[in-house]
Amino acid sequence: MPDARRFATLAVHAGEAGCPATGALDTPIYQSTTFTAASAAEMAAVYGGEQPGFMYTRYGNPTIRALEEKMAALEGGEAALATATGMAAISTAILGCVQAGDHVVAAQSLYGGAYDFIRRVLPRLGVDRTFVGMDAVADFEKAVRPNTRLIYFETPSNPVLGILDIAALARLGQARGIPTIMDNTFATPLLQRPLARGVTVVVHSATKYLCGHGDAMGGVIIGPKNYIAELNRDVLRDFGGVISPFNAWLILRGIRTLHVRMPVHCANAQKIAEFLEGHPRVERVNYPGLARHPGHELAGRQMEAFGAMMSFEVKGGYEAGRRVMDGVRIFARAASLGDTRSLIVHSASTSHAAVPRGERLAMGVSDGLVRLSIGLEAVEDLIEDLGQALAA
Numbered sequence: 193m194p195d196a197r198r199f200a201t202l203a204v205h206a207g208e209a210g211c212p213a214t215g216a217l218d219t220p221i222y223q224s225t226t227f228t229a230a231s232a233a234e235m236a237a238v239y240g241g242e243q244p245g246f247m248y249t250r251y252g253n254p255t256i257r258a259l260e261e262k263m264a265a266l267e268g269g270e271a272a273l274a275t276a277t278g279m280a281a282i283s284t285a286i287l288g289c290v291q292a293g294d295h296v297v298a299a300q301s302l303y304g305g306a307y308d309f310i311r312r313v314l315p316r317l318g319v320d321r322t323f324v325g326m327d328a329v330a331d332f333e334k335a336v337r338p339n340t341r342l343i344y345f346e347t348p349s350n351p352v353l354g355i356l357d358i359a360a361l362a363r364l365g366q367a368r369g370i371p372t373i374m375d376n377t378f379a380t381p382l383l384q385r386p387l388a389r390g391v392t393v394v395v396h397s398a399t400k401y402l403c404g405h406g407d408a409m410g411g412v413i414i415g416p417k418n419y420i421a422e423l424n425r426d427v428l429r430d431f432g433g434v435i436s437p438f439n440a441w442l443i444l445r446g447i448r449t450l451h452v453r454m455p456v457h458c459a460n461a462q463k464i465a466e467f468l469e470g471h472p473r474v475e476r477v478n479y480p481g482l483a484r485h486p487g488h489e490l491a492g493r494q495m496e497a498f499g500a501m502m503s504f505e506v507k508g509g510y511e512a513g514r515r516v517m518d519g520v521r522i523f524a525r526a527a528s529l530g531d532t533r534s535l536i537v538h539s540a541s542t543s544h545a546a547v548p549r550g551e552r553l554a555m556g557v558s559d560g561l562v563r564l565s566i567g568l569e570a571v572e573d574l575i576e577d578l579g580q581a582l583a584a
């Protein structure tokens with residue numbers, strides 16, 4: 193696991209070789225769908241995988257490869273595969289583990305897209321699944337069946353910031369011979385390195401903190417070399433969800449400042465969570481950096497810092513949550529997260545509007561829940577903005 197000093201150097205340099213032909217320092221955007229071969233023999237060798245090289249961007253591209261190498265270095269994995277979006281990373285990684293007749297155990301508190309893919313799409317492919325609450329690793333163990341081929345989870349979870357014991361879930365998977373896939377989007381490899389705790393595969397929405405500026409979509413899967421090679425050959429090529437070279441380049445550029453941006457995101461978030469916790473119109477704040485959060489101690493052990501995502505419940509329920517969202521002036525009413533700009537979402541009327549109320553409440557998404565992605569603005573301005581929106 194790289195220490196802070198090594199992480200910073202890897203974030204800037206890993207995977208990037210500039211352009212040896214021209215001397216360009218920055219990794220070029222290889223905006224080309226196809227690559228030429230010097231001979232029929234060379235083309236056949238590259239096609240067959242006997243010789244390294246590029247032939248078609250859906251199969252691989254030098255700019256995309258640079259992103260993959262940087263992420264493998266930062267997560268401490270053997271290899272990585274970049275994808276068009278975070279959901280392409282999640283679906284590709286899962287499809288690389290399961291087939292008809294298999295069973296998946298997944299955490300109930302997940303990003304909505306991942307939850308929907310596992311709940312609705314996997315059964316159509318003949319894969320059964322069981323969702324488990326965020327309370328105890330023992331519940332995951334109880335849900336395991338002889339045909340379980342995957343344990344899937346995220347921590348901190350979206351949008352209720354539940355914390356799961358990464359090492360304990362990884363140990364469960366190892367003891368039963370079941371791969372674990374963990375979504376590390378909220379924490380990024382700067383704050384949390386699941387592979388070092390025994391997880392088999394890490395997935396990311398690179399659209400968020402890795403890109404960091406809200407201007408490119410992407411995803412990354414990091415894991416064992418053979419698994420990544422098989423995913424590329426047997427899943428991603430055929431499903432086709434590859435990232436564009438330009439987006440890969442934007443995300444490469446974003447990652448070079450991850451270690452500079454992230455501490456500011458986190459420091460701002462801690463101050464805002466403390467402000468909200470003391471506010472009379474706020475029922476509850478979900479932020480692992482608060483001592484009252486049930487996962488505070490565990491998060492302190494497995495994370496370098498508590499991240500910059502939080503949610504809070506406004507007193508007064510559904511309408512009160514919407515009023516706070518309407519009242520903000522600096523926070524942008526926008527989905528997504530990990531942007532330089534602070535973002536606000538009322539979950540019950542937006543991201544979770546399609547989830548039946550009972551199911552939504554069981555996931556911890558209460559009527560008045562508001563999710564914040566804390567950006568890089570002056571924290572005093574953000575606190576003032578939330579204060580006036582809550583007072584309105």
Ligand SMILES: Cc1ncc(COP(=O)(O)O)c(C=O)c1O
Nearest residue numbers: 277278279303350377397399410
């Ligand atoms: C935790 C998490 N994982 C994955 C995704 C999906 O990423 P993308 O929108 O890039 O497909 C999101 C999107 O919000 C997310 O919050």
